[in-house]
Each structure stands twice: as structure tokens, then as C-alpha cells.
Amino acid sequence: MPTPSYQIKNLDHLGLVAGMCRELEIAEMIDAVVPKQHDCHVTHGQALVAMLLNGLGFHSRTLHMYSDFFATKPTERLIGEGIKPEHLNDDVLGRCLDALFEADVSMLYQVMAERVVKKLGLRGDAVHLDITSFHVDGDYDHEDEGRLQLVKGYSRDHRPELNQVILELICENQAGIPVYMQAMNGNTNDQKAFAEIAKNHISCLKAAQNSRYFVGDAALYTADTLIALKQQGQLFVSRVPMTLNEAKTRVRSLSVDDLTDMGNGYAGQWQSVTYAGVKQRWLLVRSEQAYQRESHTREKHLARDTQAELKRFDKLCKQAFACEADAQQALEAFSKDLCLLEIDQPKIKKRPSFKGKGRPKKDQQPDGYVYHIQGHAITSLEKVANVRAQTGVFILATNDLTERLDMQGLLDTYKSQQSVERGFRFLKSPEFLTSSLFLKKPERIEALLMVMTCSLMIYAALEHRIREQLKAQDKHILDMKNKPTQKPTARWVFLRFDGIHELHINEAIPIITGLNEQQQIVLQVLGKRYLEIYS
Known part of the structure; x- marks a missing residue:
């Protein structure tokens, strides 16, 4: 009797990622815009899905190591029939990045994000703007002013000796899906970048996302940006920089007795202000938590x-x-x-x-x-x-002069800015692709930033869908403390899916091993598409 032949492939949580890519039709959207031009097994859309699987596989690999990453993965189950690990080489993935760049990564991503938000049925009332940097290794040619300039600038990674690239994101506030991304020169100033967005892109974003408020941190609050937002009839919510003399004066004259208790350690006071010719309401907020935190300093x-x-x-x-x-x-x-x-x-x-x-x-x-x-x-x-008394005080500003936003509503709208900040923390996690980029061409680095943003989109979409369906179907999974929850993070769900394999025995149909009750609950609430991947 011949010895049976066994082969084991690691599926783990990657089936969830593949399922969301299929649900959102990521590969189809890419292939419709940039169809493959060469005779190869992998389309540009499939190559992008492969990079998303790698990025969300929490094993940082450079392009020439993708084949190694997929050598232990069921690529046909995850990407498509006939796709082998050796097909996912650096040449195929590099050509995909080149094609994405040629298609204009920012415009392409924005179109994709509009369709994703529509498919997920998201109806957020605000979009949030923020900016971060990634340092890059190697020397780059800066003679072409039309190219992305990888140069030294203010380093949020505390690596001022390295060149860097800036990534600007705008996220909707319901699921934290990035709806706009822009790669910028490494020495880009935050305030100038925000003003540029307000002047040239906020109108199309407003039309696409139907968001009421444009939210940003103190870098958003400049005269040029506020004037641009006013000209386009865009409502905003922003933190007021304490470097403004007007802000210093208002805080200095603030009396604790005049504050209105908002609960949860917050108290506030409305004040009417006109700055840069824009009438606004300022909310002076005192946070007891911040007061205690700042007391020693x-x-x-x-x-x-x-x-x-x-x-x-x-x-x-x-x-x-x-x-x-x-x-x-x-x-x-x-x-x-x-x-x-x-x-x-x-x-x-x-x-x-x-x-x-x-x-x-x-x-x-x-x-x-x-x-x-x-x-x-x-x-x-x-x-x-x-x-x-002024310790722990900050100022929020809005040009919404109606009473639609009360004190708590304005504070909650601004605090949802954490969605984009959480996304940046995810992108810069050492478990993700990498915080430092290694590609040789600035064009490919710009395209890779789009891939990273797409990874964040898939991650946020999965988290939203799991939470939404657990609540809708009144089901729970266990959290880290073994207590039932309907709001798990996608990272926690990924960890819970560890140990699932595709088992091959001789020529028989592969079977899935390692599924437990908690994993079955997640797959059942997500639906048929995901159950098929894990069957």
C-alpha cells in the first residue's frame, strides 16, 4: 500500500481578508481600470489582493520575498484558480505598482473608496483629515520636480537623519474607512497640505461622501484653510491652536465658575468668535483627566x-x-x-x-x-x-452657528478624529508591512502607499462588518477576558483564527482543519462567501 502524501497550507485569518476583497470586488475594480498588458498568470487586481493578503498577514516581506510568504498559503483558495506561489514574484508585483501609479493612485483610490463606502452602506456625517510620515531607505534622484520628493523633513518617527515620504488620509467617521489618500514630499508642511486639500479636493469629497463636517486637528485651523472652507460652504470642526493670541486671551479670562458640566470629567463654555473673517463658535473645554495628567508638568x-x-x-x-x-x-x-x-x-x-x-x-x-x-x-x-484652573483646557471651533451641535455633540465629533489616528497606528505597526520603505523608485513607493491604505480599508471594513452583523444577529464572541462581546477588534478576530489549515491528502479534495466554535460564529454572521472559503 503506497504511503499517503500530506501537504498542509496555513489559512488562518487570511480567508477573512480574501472574503472581504471579494465582497468589495477589489480585484474587479482594479482590472477594469488597469487591465494586464502582459501574458502572465496574475492580473493587476489579483496582484493587489496578494499584496493586501501579505500586508494583513502581519509578516512584513519585501517584494522579492512574496513567493516565500505564499509558499505556505493556499493561494488558489485565497486569490483565484490556477494562482501558484511562484506566480507572485517581484516582477509581477512591481509591474502592478507601476500600473497603479500610471493610473493616478489618489484618483483611483478615491473612486474605489466611494464604491466601498456605498457597498458597506456607511452614512457617516463627518470626514477626518490627518497626516503622518514614513522614513525611506536608500538614495533617490530629486532632479525631476514632477516626481515624489523623498527628502528630509519633520520626522514623526524620530528619525530626522533619514529621508521620508508623507501620507495624508481622510477617513469617514463611522467605520474609519479611508476615503482619500495622497502621497506628498517628505518636507511637506502640515498646514499647507491641509489648505491644499481644502482648496482643491474638499468639494468632490463632499459630493461623494455627503459628509456634513470636515474635521481636523490644530493644523487645519489656519486663515487660508478656513477661508477656503467658507468659500465652498463646508462646515468644519477643528481644535484651535493655543499659539493664537486670541486663544490665549480667551483661556486666560476663563472662569471655572462659568463652565457648564458636560459629564465624564468635561465642562465647557460657548464663545462667539470671528477669525479670518469666518464667524464661529468656540467651545472652551476643561478636561479633568487632562488636568490630572498635566498637574506635575x-x-x-x-x-x-x-x-x-x-x-x-x-x-x-x-x-x-x-x-x-x-x-x-x-x-x-x-x-x-x-x-x-x-x-x-x-x-x-x-x-x-x-x-x-x-x-x-x-x-x-x-x-x-x-x-x-x-x-x-x-x-x-x-x-x-x-x-x-486653565490646566487641561483646550478649544474646539466650528462654523456651524446653528444649535445642531451641542457641547457634547461637538466634543464627540472631534474625538472621532481618533479613527484616522488609529489607522495611522495600524499602518506604522511593526507587524504590518513596515514603517520604512525599501523600493527603488519613488513611483513605486507612492503606489505602495496606496496598497497600504487599501489594507487599512479592508481591515476597517472587516471590523465594521463583523461588529455590525454580530449586533444584527444578536450573537457574541469571547473577548480577551473570556467575556462575550459584539465589538471585537479585527486584530483580535485575526488572532482567534490562528491555527486553521488547508490539508491535502494525495489527490483528494483539500479539507479545512482547526475550525472551532468561536470561528464558526464569525463565519456564520459574515455569510455564505466566507463560509465557502473555509469549507
């Missing part, structure tokens, strides 16, 4: 700033003034500028002035008189109390 700053003001007063007292009026004016200006101290019993002292060197002779008449400031600099308990 605040006390250090109080001690430092108090010493600085004492030194300034000592220097002022040594300064000679030509007349009493000048001294009084300088004293008033100094006192007005004090943040922590106050001058007790101030007075102007008249002193004789003698020309020449040495001690003046007895009964020598002075050549003139100078005036010095005297007094005692003491800590103002009221000012210190105000500084402490």
Missing part, C-alpha cells in the same frame, strides 16, 4: 516661570530712567505683563547722578538725577489659581 512650569519673572523684576530695578514718568510707565507695563507675580508697595526712587569716575566728593552737587523702581515681587495667589 504644570507645577514645574510654575516654578520655572516664577523664577524667570523674579529675574526680570531684578533687572528692571537696576535700570535707570531719565524721568519719573518713564519709570512709572515701565513699571505699569511690566506689572501688566506679569503672569504669576504682583508688585507689592511699588515706588519710584529718585537718586542723584554724577559724571566721571570714582566716588563723588563731599558736598559735590549732582550733575542730574535718575529714577529707579523699588518694590517687592510676590506670588499672586489669584494668578496662580487661574493658571491651575
